[in-house]
Amino acid sequence: MKTSARNQFAGTVRALTLGPVNAEVLLEVADGVTIAAIITRRSAEALDLAEGKPATALIKATFVILAKEGEIGKTSARNTLSGTIVRRIDGVVSTEYGLDVGGGLTLTAVVTKGSAEGLVLDVGDRAVALVKAPHIIIAVE
Structure with a gap:
């Protein structure tokens, strides 16, 4: 499939x-x-x-919410996956991130360009992915 x-x-x-x-x-x-x-x-x-x-x-990559590690409070999202940003691709409308969450897994997140500019997350930074x-x-x- x-x-x-x-x-x-x-x-x-x-x-x-x-x-x-x-x-x-x-x-x-x-x-x-x-x-x-x-x-x-x-x-x-x-x-x-x-x-x-x-x-x-x-x-879906667009269902993933990203935050810098240590910058989130309590949330209702059951899934909080911490890791290191290993990829960042900036586009005209959106930015794609790859987050190494351990175990050989990389989670892909796509956020709007404006959100990416506000996050200031780059390769090597620690981040948290939230998924309901x-x-x-x-x-x-």
Whole structure:
């Protein structure tokens, strides 16, 4: 399957909590890197999700919010991934960042040019990526 989601992290379901409407999926994508996703219960059942099952987290680069490390307070975003900026590509409208979050994973974030100018994040800087759990799509083979 090919998708437009720039971030595709294969992992293993470590926990699955089923509610009457939604389900919470905790997907371990590398040692020390876990992504929380909220999907519908019907989707979890259709995907036959269970602890120990392989799955992939899909995250659109535009769903990622970036901040300098140490400059965020409390947020409602379940996923806070810290790392080092390893790539910055400035465009006319947007800037693309690559954030090394460990375990051989690089998270891609795309922010508006104005936001990038305000962030002042460059290669080598420490940053935090925030992604709300409902913005994570779960896929299985």
